[in-house]
Amino acid sequence: MRLAAVLLFLATAFATCQADGYIEQVTQDIHLLRPRMGAAGYLLQGVNCLSWRLAVETNNIRNWKLVPENCEQYVGHYMLGKQYRKDCEIVANTAIEYAKNLTLSGDGKDIWIFDIDETTLSNLPYYARSDVLFGALPYNNTKFDEWVAEGRAPPVPGSVRLYRTLVSLGIKIVFLSGTAERFREIRTSNLKEAGYYIWEKLILK
Numbered sequence: 001m002r003l004a005a006v007l008l009f010l011a012t013a014f015a016t017c018q019a020d021g022y023i024e025q026v027t028q029d030i031h032l033l034r035p036r037m038g039a040a041g042y043l044l045q046g047v048n049c050l051s052w053r054l055a056v057e058t059n060n061i062r063n064w065k066l067v068p069e070n071c072e073q074y075v076g077h078y079m080l081g082k083q084y085r086k087d088c089e090i091v092a093n094t095a096i097e098y099a100k101n102l103t104l105s106g107d108g109k110d111i112w113i114f115d116i117d118e119t120t121l122s123n124l125p126y127y128a129r130s131d132v133l134f135g136a137l138p139y140n141n142t143k144f145d146e147w148v149a150e151g152r153a154p155p156v157p158g159s160v161r162l163y164r165t166l167v168s169l170g171i172k173i174v175f176l177s178g179t180a181e182r183f184r185e186i187r188t189s190n191l192k193e194a195g196y197y198i199w200e201k202l203i204l205k
């Protein structure tokens with residue numbers, strides 16, 4: 001009985017603190033630089049992650065090391081959902097239009113340089129792993145290298161289409177990547193498997 005009374009007291013005290021904290025928070029929140037409310041005062045989930053993403057993409061947040069823990073699901077849903085694919089397709093379409101507009105010299109010196117990771121090959125299967133959590137866990141170089149060594153990266157959506165257009169226009173392809181030289185063989189077969197069948201040069205570190 002006495003224990004129950006103590007627990008009740010603690011629960012009440014906790015609830016009171018919570019309520020105080022809540023009131024304090026509300027008064028601080030009237031200046032909505034980072035809007036946390038949706039229409040009609042409904043709390044909108046994920047808006048803070050959207051603010052974080054916007055700040056990262058506009059390079060206002062720099063040198064960040066980890067995806068905020070509460071944004072892991074937000075990043076995951078974006079990367080695995082339709083939006084990421086659509087965003088990639090737009091980039092590919094724009095690049096294709098740009099390439100078709102170019103006045104080519106036709107002397108064999110027209111070159112298009114591709115990065116590899118997240119440009120031609122996607123590491124999404126790696127980032128989606130439970131021991132990586134889309135970058136919400138600290139980056140582990142050994143682990144990433146082990147993934148590269150598997151040589152199973154799929155193509156980035158839209159990139160093979162861009163690549164094929166470039167090849168058909170007579171533009172030569174160069175891959176330039178921070179991948180270590182020791183992965184040359186596996187990267188070569190990975191690129192071929194993903195649909196990039198020919199290139200002028202593969203420059204590794």
Ligand SMILES: *[C@@H]1O[C@H](CO)[C@@H](O)[C@H](O)[C@H]1NC(C)=O
Nearest residue numbers: 094095096097098099100101
């Ligand atoms: C391609 O050229 C057309 C016609 O000159 C122009 O309207 C368009 O903006 C150009 N596109 C790109 C991506 O440069």
Ligand SMILES: *[C@@H]1O[C@H](CO)[C@@H](O)[C@H](O)[C@H]1NC(C)=O
Nearest residue numbers: 138139140141142143144146
């Ligand atoms: C990094 O990954 C490797 C290989 O999976 C593992 O053996 C090692 O413990 C990890 N290091 C850290 C700091 O988590």
